Amino acid sequence: MMNFNDKQLQIIETAEKLFASKGFDGTSVRDIADAAAINVAMISYYFGSKEKLMEAIFEVKIGKVQMRVEELLKDNSMTPIEKVNILVDEHIERVMKSQQFYRIMICEQASNKSAAIMGKVKMLKIKNAELIAELIKEGQKKGDFKKKVDVVLMLNTMVGTVWQTIITKDHYQEFTNNQSLSEEEYEKLLKKKLMIHIKALFKTILTNDE
Amino acid sequence: MMNFNDKQLQIIETAEKLFASKGFDGTSVRDIADAAAINVAMISYYFGSKEKLMEAIFEVKIGKVQMRVEELLKDNSMTPIEKVNILVDEHIERVMKSQQFYRIMICEQASNKSAAIMGKVKMLKIKNAELIAELIKEGQKKGDFKKKVDVVLMLNTMVGTVWQTIITKDHYQEFTNNQSLSEEEYEKLLKKKLMIHIKALFKTILTNDE
DNA sequence: AATAAAGTTAAACAAGTGTTTGATTGGTAT
DNA sequence: ATACCAATCAAACACTTGTTTAACTTTATT
Numbered sequence: 001m002m003n004f005n006d007k008q009l010q011i012i013e014t015a016e017k018l019f020a021s022k023g024f025d026g027t028s029v030r031d032i033a034d035a036a037a038i039n040v041a042m043i044s045y046y047f048g049s050k051e052k053l054m055e056a057i058f059e060v061k062i063g064k065v066q067m068r069v070e071e072l073l074k075d076n077s078m079t080p081i082e083k084v085n086i087l088v089d090e091h092i093e094r095v096m097k098s099q100q101f102y103r104i105m106i107c108e109q110a111s112n113k114s115a116a117i118m119g120k121v122k123m124l125k126i127k128n129a130e131l132i133a134e135l136i137k138e139g140q141k142k143g144d145f146k147k148k149v150d151v152v153l154m155l156n157t158m159v160g161t162v163w164q165t166i167i168t169k170d171h172y173q174e175f176t177n178n179q180s181l182s183e184e185e186y187e188k189l190l191k192k193k194l195m196i197h198i199k200a201l202f203k204t205i206l207t208n209d210e
Numbered sequence: 211m212m213n214f215n216d217k218q219l220q221i222i223e224t225a226e227k228l229f230a231s232k233g234f235d236g237t238s239v240r241d242i243a244d245a246a247a248i249n250v251a252m253i254s255y256y257f258g259s260k261e262k263l264m265e266a267i268f269e270v271k272i273g274k275v276q277m278r279v280e281e282l283l284k285d286n287s288m289t290p291i292e293k294v295n296i297l298v299d300e301h302i303e304r305v306m307k308s309q310q311f312y313r314i315m316i317c318e319q320a321s322n323k324s325a326a327i328m329g330k331v332k333m334l335k336i337k338n339a340e341l342i343a344e345l346i347k348e349g350q351k352k353g354d355f356k357k358k359v360d361v362v363l364m365l366n367t368m369v370g371t372v373w374q375t376i377i378t379k380d381h382y383q384e385f386t387n388n389q390s391l392s393e394e395e396y397e398k399l400l401k402k403k404l405m406i407h408i409k410a411l412f413k414t415i416l417t418n419d420e
Numbered sequence: 421a422a423t424a425a426a427g428t429t430a431a432a433c434a435a436g437t438g439t440t441t442g443a444t445t446g447g448t449a450t
Numbered sequence: 451a452t453a454c455c456a457a458t459c460a461a462a463c464a465c466t467t468g469t470t471t472a473a474c475t476t477t478a479t480t
Contacts (some may be wrong), residue, residue, distance in 0.1 A: 023235060023323065024235075026235055026321070028438080029437080029439085038458085040459095040460095041439080041459070043438090043439090044438080044439055045456095050438065050439090103320045103321060104320075106316060106320040107233075107317045107320045109377050110313045110314075110316040110317045110320070111231075111232065111313060113236060126384075129382070152375075152382045152386060153371070153403060156374040156378065157374075157407075159374050160369075160371040160373055160374030160375070161363070161366050161370040161371065163373075163374065164369050165370070167316075167320060168366065171331075172336075175336055193363065197363045197367075201411055201415075204410070204411065204414040204418070205411075217427090238467065238468080239468060240466090240467085240468095249427095249430080250469085251428075251469085251470080251471090252428070252429095253468090254469055254470075259468075259469080260469090
């Protein structure tokens, strides 16, 4: 894991926003340099290349998520059920807060150009799936969860639903008669709805035996 | 709705594949021309620009989906429950079959650069949501479905789960101990799992009253 | 067969790309 | 003060981008 200095972090932050709104290819190194008020050469100087800058962005973001999830699952003052619920809430909170970044991530995953980035994402996903699978097992032993649970499909439903809701939020604001709300209020409402919706789905997935 | 001749359709088909695997910005008009064995100028000649070519791709694909959904929902030899199940199955079948195209669509949506394309996608989504909302109402009248159903969230769960499963299918093949399967077999298995999973979720969303 | 239109081409175009260079600055340690 | 090294800069580099041009072949119409 690399350590970045202030200047690098400033560039990373600026680039993250630009990549998110205009895409990786759609953003030139000069755009980044202008927005960050630095010279173009500094990007190559600090990161080696535009591609490596992107990797640095992912490294920072993914590292944070990884740490938080591990911390939560280690905590043994909570039951598996509680942990799953918090996992859902925090995932939604996180994605809603850094929508920009997740837009890049989606694009990168969808077009899987950079092997380095895909590798990082894959590692994160696998690691998380393993941790959560263990959590589920714990809950099964306690008798809280049913015996057969497909962890991957469950996580895909969470991640997928949240993503799809964010991506299409503008489409449906009209449809669901929420035009009167400010963007902030509407996002708050969406967040709340999502949390209830996904936790309800998880309850079915985890407990409804038949 | 435009009508395209054979040459145009050939270019559309080639471009679709390239855009899907390398992204819109990642694919040059020369790449397309080479792959389609035509001269670069033909793209401008037939479509006006690279951007308009992309729009043409979306027009063709979206038109097909729109028609099929409308046809299915009009059919009155089936109950609402049956229609919902078919809707799920056909969605999964469709996305699995044209994974390439859906990768572009996801990227386009995530980075919303082209207003023209976003407009087309939005129209499709709204139209479909309206049609399915009507279908749900029908089911509610018959007493098959519960009273409060959030159609948008329900659709987001379907679309999102399928998408996420496809995007990350490589990550998890190892994790779920399916390395021995060929890619074709693994996709078949995924498709089957997805259909069961989502229909189960829909059953909860549509009927589980509490 | 003559004329017009459509299709196709290689080459040129202007603009933008990521990266490197080599000079210059500013601060730190000798 | 000197030497040193990292930071910063404008400029240049080599290359790719999407699009247009103008010449040509092919096809269809009269």
